[in-house]
Amino acid sequence: MSTVERPQRTGTGGPAGDGRVDERRAEFARYKEDVKKTGKPFHPFAMFHDTVMSLVVVAVIIGLACIWYFTSGEEAGDAGILGPRYTEKAQPETIAFVPRPDWYFYFLFYLLRIFKWPESVVLGTVGIPTIAIILLLAVPFIDRRRERRLSRRPIAVISSILVVASMAVLTWKGATVREFLAGDAEGLAEQWIDAGNIPEEARPGAILFADSGCLSCHVYLGAGSQNLGAPELTSEGQRGRGIEFQIQHLKNPQSTTPGSQMPPFPNFTEQQYQDLAFFLENSGTGG
DSSP, rough: OOOOOOOOSSSHHHHHHHHHHHHHHHHHHHHHHHHHHOOOOIIIIIIHHHHHHHHHHHHHHHHHHHHHHHHSSSSSSSSSSEEOOOOOOOOTSSOOOOEEEEGHHHHHHHHHHHHHHTTTTHHHIHHHHHHHHHHHHHHHHOOOOOOOOOOGHHHHHHHHHHHHHHHHHHHHHHHHOOOOOOHHHHHHHHHHHTTSOOOOGGGGHHHOOOOOOOOOOTTEHHHHOOOOOOOOTTTTGGGGOOHHHHHHHHHHHHHHHHTOOOOOOOOOOOOOOHHHHHHHEEEEEEE
């Protein structure tokens, strides 16, 4: 009885398919050997990869821009999926604005509130971050053990946890710290009076102090930011400098404090000078 031989299948599961797989593997092996010997040419391989990745990045940016534009309204404050198209117009004449950094610098931003100018600000803003970076770069040279299990590297694990925790706390504190905002002048004056730091009669000067940009460089009972070496004025009245000194200092700081970086305030009225001077001379003396 004769038998009829079936033709061999040409798919990947049969002998012919196995041959193609072996041939591809051999070709890939030859390719790898050639790359090791002669290297991989920049053109067209690297250029192709870079071009494709660049197109992907640009397409994502264009896509996000389109989503932002077409989902947001034309009125200021009408937010879409990715935020509003317009916000309130900037007011370049304001002097009460406190600039804030991007969120990844909030930890350094808060360090400026811990280390005061000029005694220790260099330590907080330059010294500590620089020391931390140097230690981080030195870790591979100091710890050369091959042990990789975390349970057997307590020092490295604890150090990492402390660094992450401290950065997280400083970032959170920098993001939530209260800054002076325009419109808070009357509220701040009320707080200073309630705290017993000034008498009721100093309210007009306190409101003017809070609304004139003084808190951009000075700190008063925790409000404001200390910049350019400006002193804290919470207890200014205890120095006993006098009304005339305060008025002259406001008109021309260099005349009373040589080398002062404070700008003059020549546009106040005489009554405003009197109110500010009375407020400063009564700061820290009690209500």
